[in-house]
Amino acid sequence: MRIIQLLPTLLPGDAVSNNVLAIADVLTQHGFENDIVTCNDIKRNPQITEKVQQIMPGEYLRQTDADVFIYHMAIGSELTDFVIDADVKKKIMIYHNITPAEFYKNLPLLSADCINGRKQLQKLAEHIDFGIGVSEYNKSELDALSYKKTASIPLIMDLxxxxxxxxxxxxxxxxxxxxxxxxxxxxxxxxxxxxxxxxxxxxxxxxxxxxxxxxxxxxxxxxxxxxxxxxxxxxxxxxxxxxxxxxxxxxxxxxxxxxxxxxxxxxxxxxxxxxxxxxxxxxxxxxxxxxxxxxxxxxxxxxxxxxxxxxxxxxxxxxxxxxxxxxxxxxxxxxxxxxxxxxxxxxxxxxxxxxxxxxx
Amino acid sequence: MDFNVILNAGCMTSAELMRAVTEGSAARKYDDKELKAIALSAARLRERYEEVPDPLTDAFKMMNSSATVECWWRFPAGGSLITRLRILRYKIIRKFIFFYFKQVFDMQNCYNAAVLAAMSESIQKIHFLEHQNIALKKRLDILERNQ
Structure with a gap:
């Protein structure tokens, strides 16, 4: 079984990215082959993989033989369409929450990102097999959007x-x-x-x-x-x-x-x-x-x-x-x-x- | 919504803490006007953010607005008879020597335009390097953490 975690940008130090790395570690410890794919560039992460992916995400994803996608949703990105169109056995989404656009009304570019993200979140509802909120609050948002199955698991943090x-x-x-x-x-x-x-x-x-x-x-x-x-x-x-x-x-x-x-x-x-x-x-x-x-x-x-x-x-x-x-x-x-x-x-x-x- | 506190501690209930807070507040001489002013300032932030001033860009705008040297500048109108006669004298002399100093003005304006262009390129480069610097700092932080 091969698992791919997907997120727009991997930046250790950032809460979402740290969670991705921690999950990769946990999956590896339990014997699951796994990888991380980012949108802007494919980063080789020396902590968890020896392969260097130098091709665009779309090509990589089309060639992959992954069974499970774990999509980390915190902002809208072009990865959403890949996840929707992908033919894999299971699609899991970990929802970190998207700030409502009204908080960014004085910052139009960020506001647009938030609006786009919320639209994608809605679109994903019928394509995601299991939505995991990192808090009950996040889970309740997924439930409100009629995600098929949901749960709440906090972020995995390396304290x-x-x-x-x-x-x-x-x-x-x-x-x-x-x-x-x-x-x-x-x-x-x-x-x-x-x-x-x-x-x-x-x-x-x-x-x-x-x-x-x-x-x-x-x-x-x-x-x-x-x-x-x-x-x-x-x-x-x-x-x-x-x-x-x-x-x-x-x-x-x-x-x-x-x-x-x-x-x-x-x-x-x-x-x-x-x-x-x-x-x-x-x-x-x-x-x-x-x-x-x-x-x-x-x-x-x-x-x-x-x-x-x-x-x-x-x-x-x-x-x-x-x-x-x-x-x-x-x-x-x-x-x-x-x-x-x-x-x-x-x-x-x-x-x-x-x-x-x-x-x- | 009223101000309430939610506390789970054995030594004190939420109500007791709330009492301590309100008693403390009543005992202190707060200037309500000042408190209102600060609350209003904070609330106003939601309406509009200020544009970050960029001294370089502002300086460039000032340069741009005064870069072209006018060779046929306007003289002030009105004034006393002597002032008006003086201005008339300047206008006549200017007409006679215009053929000469126009070249000087043209050379100066050419130079000013070239300096403006160089400044514009430099400012763009500085902004690019500033962004790159921020990205590199972040990367360095990551590398230091991963060591």
């Missing part, structure tokens, strides 16, 4: 990568033990993640409760430069202090920012899973998050969620958590228990059980 990587010395030396409270949000600078709300809540906390505080906004603004620039203008025009946009940074610096921070604040209004929440759990950062989309699913019974964006009350909530050691410890303990549900072995096992059931 050891985080603990084995040495944090950046530069960041650690700069921000450790200087008497400042560091609040962190990690995520692409993208409109659905509502960085402006995180900034507003932080500003109230910094201005009225604790001037010795910082906000780290860790994430790339590649292709959302206008949104990033507007956020910076928001900060400058309102005299908001101590907001640091890191931009795209290496992995060891991301680890360092987690290690020097004291709290994770998320006010995102659309997430398919939200890997940074799991990362925050791993680094024992108490999580405060806005109750939306897949966030309750990922947090489970851990962390603290709030239901409205009242910046004054969010600032007070931050203070309540950081000044109450017992509460903070209980939140972190709850998060550690939740983290066990995302262990690679556990999710890998869940995935293989489902996969073997699908291909029977």
């Amino acid at each position: 050891e990568d985080y603990t084995n990587t040495k944090p950046s010395r530069t960041v650690m030396d700069k921000y450790t033990d200087d008497g400042f409270v560091n609040i962190l949000f990690v995520g692409r600078i993208a409109p659905n993640k509502k960085h402006e709300d995180v900034i507003a809540s932080f500003h109230v906390y910094n201005r009225y409760i604790n001037p010795k505080s910082r906000l780290f906004l860790v994430g790339s603004y590649n292709s959302t430069e206008n949104y990033h620039y507007t956020l910076k203008k928001l900060v400058d025009s309102n005299g908001i202090k101590n907001v640091i946009f890191t931009g795209h940074i290496p992995f060891n610096e991301i680890i360092a920012y987690y290690r020097v921070s004291h709290l994770f604040l998320c006010e995102s209004e659309h997430e398919g899973f939200c890997v940074p929440l799991v990362e925050a759990m791993l680094f024992d950062l108490p999580i405060l998050a806005y109750h939306s989309t897949a966030i309750p699913y990922t947090l489970g019974n851990s962390g603290i969620m709030f239901t409205e964006k009242n910046h004054k009350l969010i600032a007070e909530l931050i203070n309540a958590v950081l000044t109450n050691e017992t509460l903070k410890n209980e939140i972190v303990a709850g998060q550690r228990r939740r983290l066990e549900d995302f262990s690679r072995e556990k999710i890998g096992r869940q995935f293989m059980e489902l996969f073997e059931e699908i291909i029977k």
Whole structure:
């Protein structure tokens, strides 16, 4: 049995790509021959395959003798038509979610990608044998589109990568033990993640409760430069202090920012899973998050969620958590228990059980 | 929707935490006007994003608008009798020496056009290299992680 995972671009470090690599690993461990095909270029991945595919995806796919396709859907791409037309025994889709276009109304190119993606998602419904959502939220979207069979399996994450990587010395030396409270949000600078709300809540906390505080906004603004620039203008025009946009940074610096921070604040209004929440759990950062989309699913019974964006009350909530050691410890303990549900072995096992059931 | 918290902890219920938050908020002297202003600023972001200024492009636009040197420039109208006589004198002298300085102006404008073209190519190249740099940085990060 040969399995091919398909996705538009493989970029290790990206949540979808990491999931693809982890699944490839799990499949190989269980003796399944598998490969990865990307749209823009066929990358040789030294971790899992020795073959170099130098031909266009269409030709490769026409020549292949694959039995199963696993299509990773996070954005529209030309691979959708290949998947639809392909003659393979089983077509599985792993749905990571597509941001609704209304979040990108001020970024027309990205908005068009989202609209296109949603149309393709609808089109795929009758061609996919099994749709897997990486959260219950994603699964519910597939159910609403009448996918034949659906299930929910979280992303397979290699959490050891985080603990084995040495944090950046530069960041650690700069921000450790200087008497400042560091609040962190990690995520692409993208409109659905509502960085402006995180900034507003932080500003109230910094201005009225604790001037010795910082906000780290860790994430790339590649292709959302206008949104990033507007956020910076928001900060400058309102005299908001101590907001640091890191931009795209290496992995060891991301680890360092987690290690020097004291709290994770998320006010995102659309997430398919939200890997940074799991990362925050791993680094024992108490999580405060806005109750939306897949966030309750990922947090489970851990962390603290709030239901409205009242910046004054969010600032007070931050203070309540950081000044109450017992509460903070209980939140972190709850998060550690939740983290066990995302262990690679556990999710890998869940995935293989489902996969073997699908291909029977 | 009202502001509520969802907490699962043994030491405190959601209601108790909510009480602590509202009591804390009531005890602090918040400037409601300022809070409203910041909330409004954040909300306004949804309507429109600013174009990222590119100093190079802006400088190029300024160059472009003043690149052509006019050899037959306009004199200001009106003024006192002496000013108008002075302007008349300039106009007469200009007519006589126009045949000479037109070549100088043409050479200058030729040069300016060439500089503009070179600047335009350079700016395009810079933008291309900037994008390439970003892509290379990402690639380097991946390679470093895979080491």
